[in-house]
Amino acid sequence: MTSRRSFLAGLAAASLAPIRGWSAVGAPDYLAAALFPDGTFRLAGLDMGGDILFSLPLPARGHAAAAHPHHAQAVAFARRPGTFAIIIDCATGTQTAVLEALKGRHFYGHGVFSTDGTRLLTTENDFETGQGVIGVWNTDDYTRIGEFASGGVGPHDMRLMPDGRTLVVANGGIETHPETGRTKLNLPVMQPRLTYLDQNGRVLEQVELPQELHKNSIRHLAVRPDGLIGFAMQWQGNTSQHPPLLGLHRSGEKPLLLSAPDAEQSTLHGYAGSIAFSGAGETVAITCPRGNAVHRFRVADGQLDGVFLHEDVCGLGTASNGFVFTSGTGVIGQLSTNKAQISNRADCQWDNHLIPIRTAA
Amino acid sequence: MRAFVLALSLTLPLGAYAQERGPILSDAIEAHILPGYARLTETTDALAEAAQTDCNPTSVSLRTAYHAAFDDWVSVSHLRFGPSEAEDRAFALAFWPDTKGFTPKALSGLIAAEDTAIQSPDTFAETSVAGRGFFSLELMLYDPRFTDQGSAEYRCALMQAITADINRNAMAIDADWAGYAPALANPGENSPYRSEDEAMQELYKALITGLEFTADTRLGRPMGTFDRPRPKRAEARRSDRSLRHVQLSLTTLCDLAARLSADHPDIAADLDGAFAAAIDRAQSLNDPAFAGVANLQGRFRLEALQQSINDIRVIASTELGPTLGINAGFNSLDGD
Numbered sequence: 001m002t003s004r005r006s007f008l009a010g011l012a013a014a015s016l017a018p019i020r021g022w023s024a025v026g027a028p029d030y031l032a033a034a035l036f037p038d039g040t041f042r043l044a045g046l047d048m049g050g051d052i053l054f055s056l057p058l059p060a061r062g063h064a065a066a067a068h069p070h071h072a073q074a075v076a077f078a079r080r081p082g083t084f085a086i087i088i089d090c091a092t093g094t095q096t097a098v099l100e101a102l103k104g105r106h107f108y109g110h111g112v113f114s115t116d117g118t119r120l121l122t123t124e125n126d127f128e129t130g131q132g133v134i135g136v137w138n139t140d141d142y143t144r145i146g147e148f149a150s151g152g153v154g155p156h157d158m159r160l161m162p163d164g165r166t167l168v169v170a171n172g173g174i175e176t177h178p179e180t181g182r183t184k185l186n187l188p189v190m191q192p193r194l195t196y197l198d199q200n201g202r203v204l205e206q207v208e209l210p211q212e213l214h215k216n217s218i219r220h221l222a223v224r225p226d227g228l229i230g231f232a233m234q235w236q237g238n239t240s241q242h243p244p245l246l247g248l249h250r251s252g253e254k255p256l257l258l259s260a261p262d263a264e265q266s267t268l269h270g271y272a273g274s275i276a277f278s279g280a281g282e283t284v285a286i287t288c289p290r291g292n293a294v295h296r297f298r299v300a301d302g303q304l305d306g307v308f309l310h311e312d313v314c315g316l317g318t319a320s321n322g323f324v325f326t327s328g329t330g331v332i333g334q335l336s337t338n339k340a341q342i343s344n345r346a347d348c349q350w351d352n353h354l355i356p357i358r359t360a361a
Numbered sequence: 362m363r364a365f366v367l368a369l370s371l372t373l374p375l376g377a378y379a380q381e382r383g384p385i386l387s388d389a390i391e392a393h394i395l396p397g398y399a400r401l402t403e404t405t406d407a408l409a410e411a412a413q414t415d416c417n418p419t420s421v422s423l424r425t426a427y428h429a430a431f432d433d434w435v436s437v438s439h440l441r442f443g444p445s446e447a448e449d450r451a452f453a454l455a456f457w458p459d460t461k462g463f464t465p466k467a468l469s470g471l472i473a474a475e476d477t478a479i480q481s482p483d484t485f486a487e488t489s490v491a492g493r494g495f496f497s498l499e500l501m502l503y504d505p506r507f508t509d510q511g512s513a514e515y516r517c518a519l520m521q522a523i524t525a526d527i528n529r530n531a532m533a534i535d536a537d538w539a540g541y542a543p544a545l546a547n548p549g550e551n552s553p554y555r556s557e558d559e560a561m562q563e564l565y566k567a568l569i570t571g572l573e574f575t576a577d578t579r580l581g582r583p584m585g586t587f588d589r590p591r592p593k594r595a596e597a598r599r600s601d602r603s604l605r606h607v608q609l610s611l612t613t614l615c616d617l618a619a620r621l622s623a624d625h626p627d628i629a630a631d632l633d634g635a636f637a638a639a640i641d642r643a644q645s646l647n648d649p650a651f652a653g654v655a656n657l658q659g660r661f662r663l664e665a666l667q668q669s670i671n672d673i674r675v676i677a678s679t680e681l682g683p684t685l686g687i688n689a690g691f692n693s694l695d696g697d
Binding site: 035063079080109130175177179180181182183185186187188189219234237238239240266267271273289290292311312313314327328329349350351352 | 442443446447449452456458460461463490491553555563573574577578581582584585586591690691692693695696697
């Protein structure tokens with residue numbers, strides 16, 4: 001479905017360039033939030049082998065993070081409906097700034113830095129109107145400099161496309177309000193969308209699933225260097241149906257949905273946690289913590305080519321030889337072509353996401 | 362190409378406790394679920410009848426039938442799986458919360474256009490779920506914006522269509538349960554549930570989400586924030602049913618919890634005590650539409666009631682959940 005050569009070339013360029021600022025902290029490969037045995041929530045930097053190079057405290061449970069493209073600086077987001085995000089200097093282990101959500105807004109737990117590192121963009125809920133917002137922050141002093149509509153309800157994950165300009169947003173479609181906790185307020189009329197926007201908020205493309213899948217919330221994203229998008233979903237409809245939880249999309253085309261045979265799909269409880277492309281980009285995988293499984297598919301023909309069982313697996317990142325995953329039991333492991341192995345066990349519970357620092361995608 | 366399965370470690374949760382779940386499943390179905398839907402079918406039939414006989418919104422017989430049928434819906438409204446979810450039946454019966462005001466919009470649209478979709482049950486069933494069900498009927502019966510909007514004839518026909526549709530959905534759920542009950546009681550090949558644990562987990566989830574909805578939404582929405590209480594967001598406040606829904610839901614959830622914990626007497630006793638405390642609080646509140654949330658004392662009472670429901674949630678998730686093989690993983694519970 002793509003020119004394989006062009007994206008491999010892009011990939012090599014992306015992964016060979018070391019990011020200078022990050023070497024001072026032992027050049028971590030990934031960031032992940034976790035709950036530690038002393039009850040603290042922390043953001044940790046990990047290397048490929050799963051060793052924790054540093055960990056820094058967070059005020060409450062984290063969700064995802066984003067790494068600054070040039071400096072050893074990361075933003076750690078609170079779990080929704082959190083109202084803070086923390087900027088951490090990973091070289092010194094200090095908190096350098098705190099972003100507080102505007103009145104009437106909360107963060108969803110994801111965000112991205114602009115390619116030049118001058119701006120941070122955050123997914124947010126304007127909860128009185130129930131509409132999604134992308135907040136824009138100046139990274140010099142982390143002041144708010146603007147915002148625009150996300151193109152849907154419940155924007156969750158957001159990524160920068162390989163052109164370095166276009167944003168792709170997973171508008172999950174679910175309306176919540178902090179006064180009613182995490183209660184979903186609009187399931188019968190929810191309409192998830194994959195939205196492509198420029199950084200002025202102009203909607204370039206809206207992608208919706210067929211009407212019978214309008215309760216399949218598009219939550220998490222992965223971007224291949226050639227612009228192919230992978231999206232992971234969470235099913236809010238009848239539990240006796242087992243719809244696909246993984247989709248692929250290329251701008252201008254129709255989305256392609258991938259599923260395991262029903263006997264295996266039904267074990268996932270309609271829930272995918274994270275998604276990533278493999279290092280070479282020929283496969284895409286989702287973690288499914290409720291089904292204790294990773295499902296891996298070939299991109300070329302959309303066929304399932306591997307099912308890996310592992311308790312409470314959720315974090316997933318691209319690795320040069322495949323994937324790296326983390327679990328709520330503290331395990332860090334690797335998936336290569338047909339081998340899966342545990343690299344390390346940390347004394348903590350890894351939270352939802354594993355964020356690559358030298359983004360291969 | 363066939364998928365290959367690699368078990369990465371031996372840390373997959375074991376099938377918790379290999380217990381005999383059959384009797385509990387059968388009891389929950391026979392004594393909790395099926396009678397609930399049978400009652401709903403009867404009272405919604407009476408409601409549709411009443412609207413045919415007298416569609417004056419102030420009619421005592423129509424309003425009495427409305428309250429009786431709505432009571433029976435609230436008593437099964439936590440059973441959000443299987444037949445209730447097919448064709449969005451549960452949402453078509455009760456579209457709430459309605460954060461964007463879709464229900465009044467849908468009704469105004471029908472009335473303004475004198476939409477002929479109301480003339481046949483099939484075409485009415487194709488209209489927006491927001492314009493159907495008990496919350497639409499409540500507006501037609503109790504909201505002055507609707508009790509004299511458009512022509513009396515159309516309003517009457519609309520109420521007859523809404524009540525007939527409510528009854529039709531109730532009957533469809535009830536009828537589907539005839540087939541769904543054996544599948545839930547006998548998990549395996551021909552069932553959506555692969556094991557008795559999975560079937561138990563469905564019922565447990567109904568208990569947990571029912572408690573969550575009552576605490577966070579039925580109470581949480583009108584409570585709003587301390588600085589900005591939202592009494593007008595109370596559920597079915599126009600017909601003074603807000604508190605009644607909390608009482609009914611606690612009563613039915615208490616019944617389900619007792620059945621699910623039948624083989625763990627200690628847990629059953631803890632749950633029963635916590636439910637009794639919450640139900641006591643709910644019964645002693647004299648604030649049918651939660652209007653009192655706007656003053657300090659009223660707010661504190663609702664907060665205390667909400668806390669007592671949260672106490673039940675803690676017992677259910679820390680004591681009952683683990684006996685049912687619930688995967689209590691850090692990520693699998695997170696749902697984000």
